[in-house]
Amino acid sequence: xxxGFASKWSKVGRQLLGGxxxxxxxLLSTSHEITCGNPLFQxxxxxxxxxxxxxxxxxxxxxKVMCIQALKGKKGARLGDTIVASVKEAHPNGKVKKGKxxxxxVVRAAMQRGRCDGSEVKFDDNAVVLVDKQGQPIGxxxxxxxxxxxxxxxxxxxxxxxxxxx
Amino acid sequence: xxxxxxxxxxxxxxxxxxxxxxxxLGLFESKFYERPRKPYGSSCMNGxxxxxxxxxxxxxxxxxxxxxxxxxxLVLAIGKENVSKDTDDMYDELFNKYGKVVFRRKDQKPQxxxxxxxxxxxxxxADIKVLFVKPLVYWTRxxxxxxxxxxxxxDAIGSKIRDLAEKKYGRVPSGDTKPNSWTLLDFGDVxxxxxxxxxxxxxxxxxxxxxxxPIELPFENQPPFxx
Numbered sequence: 001x002x003x004g005f006a007s008k009w010s011k012v013g014r015q016l017l018g019g020x021x022x023x024x025x026x027l028l029s030t031s032h033e034i035t036c037g038n039p040l041f042q043x044x045x046x047x048x049x050x051x052x053x054x055x056x057x058x059x060x061x062x063x064k065v066m067c068i069q070a071l072k073g074k075k076g077a078r079l080g081d082t083i084v085a086s087v088k089e090a091h092p093n094g095k096v097k098k099g100k101x102x103x104x105x106v107v108r109a110a111m112q113r114g115r116c117d118g119s120e121v122k123f124d125d126n127a128v129v130l131v132d133k134q135g136q137p138i139g140x141x142x143x144x145x146x147x148x149x150x151x152x153x154x155x156x157x158x159x160x161x162x163x164x165x166x
Numbered sequence: 167x168x169x170x171x172x173x174x175x176x177x178x179x180x181x182x183x184x185x186x187x188x189x190x191l192g193l194f195e196s197k198f199y200e201r202p203r204k205p206y207g208s209s210c211m212n213g214x215x216x217x218x219x220x221x222x223x224x225x226x227x228x229x230x231x232x233x234x235x236x237x238x239x240l241v242l243a244i245g246k247e248n249v250s251k252d253t254d255d256m257y258d259e260l261f262n263k264y265g266k267v268v269f270r271r272k273d274q275k276p277q278x279x280x281x282x283x284x285x286x287x288x289x290x291x292a293d294i295k296v297l298f299v300k301p302l303v304y305w306t307r308x309x310x311x312x313x314x315x316x317x318x319x320x321d322a323i324g325s326k327i328r329d330l331a332e333k334k335y336g337r338v339p340s341g342d343t344k345p346n347s348w349t350l351l352d353f354g355d356v357x358x359x360x361x362x363x364x365x366x367x368x369x370x371x372x373x374x375x376x377x378x379x380p381i382e383l384p385f386e387n388q389p390p391f392x393x
Contacts, residue, residue, distance in 0.1 A: 134344075134346050135342075135346075136346060136347065136348055140368060140369050140370065141374070148305070151305065151352070154340060154341070156340075156341070156350055156352045156357065157348065157350055159305065160309075160350075160357070160359070160371065160374075161369070161374070165303065165304075165305060
């Protein structure tokens with residue numbers, strides 16, 4: 001099985017690993033880790049743009065929204081940006097109804113965002129918190145982790161309502 | 167794309183860390199550990215653990231999220247080469263010994279928060295509360311929550327607080343410039359919230375931060391609702 005992984009690699013790696021692969025069955029997991037760490041095998045995540053469906057993580061009543069426009073950025077919105085979205089799915093008795101056009105702040109994005117110390121942060125899903133035109137959150141609580149980037153982007157209100165800050 | 171991979175496997179058996187050197191995008195070294203060290207670490211899609219030069223954090227979605235607890239399933243900032251097993255154990259020991267958030271005792275004497283609260287009461291803001299939230303949130307120390315009854319009053323409180331902070335402490339807030347029904351001034355370690363009465367009831371921050379210790383204010387608090 002180690003040779004199976006090795007076959008995805010270049011010749012040099014294959015020769016090395018093929019030889020020792022059989023001896024180190026315990027190293028199977030580590031070779032797989034190398035595969036995962038290799039940029040060739042990682043998914044390339046991209047911006048939040050028109051038609052992106054995002055999850056809503058506050059208690060405003062909506063469940064899923066679809067992005068109509070990213071307000072800043074030519075290629076799309078990233079973590080901490082504001083978007084215009086249309087509610088596609090909502091709870092039956094909530095403050096927002098299906099079909100409403102709302103503004104939202106992206107609080108989790110699958111695309112990594114660099115921080116000033118050189119690290120990058122990325123999440124498993126795309127999530128948004130609905131706000132009104134002035135930037136006041138429509139809901140009263142935010143679920144799930146939110147990153148620090150919101151503080152720099154002047155969304156401290158969302159940080160105060162969040163239950164967990166990444 | 168030809169990926170030249172040079173592997174050097176050292177050690178005498180399974181269960182030892184080895185160093186691999188890759189050269190597709192630039193020189194970096196990664197250290198791999200045989201077995202997962204912690205239940206929460208950065209993981210690639212198949213749940214294996216790896217240390218990457220560019221710290222990519224992975225937050226496990228919807229798992230182990232305790233509200234307001236610091237030992238959450240957050241990742242370690244893996245990525246520096248000298249992060250080793252010993253360092254993490256040392257941090258764990260420190261945490262267990264001293265508690266999750268370490269702060270000095272003299273943080274409890276909040277001069278600036280009380281000053282700002284004083285200013286707010288001069289402008290007849292009602293129901294001022296100063297909360298010491300450092301044990302709950304790590305990004306700030308104090309919350310000042312206050313109610314104003316009209317937009318011009320919010321404006322007045324805001325500008326008075328800004329002036330005092332700038333003159334006396336030299337701090338400039340980042341926050342709303344136009345008065346909103348919830349105006350927020352962020353002074354780094356002190357965050358001031360100015361609400362209109364219905365917004366205060368709507369957002370209910372006192373309930374959310376009920377675990378924070380309130381700080382005693384040396385003046386009379388006005389009742390929340392004027393007659």
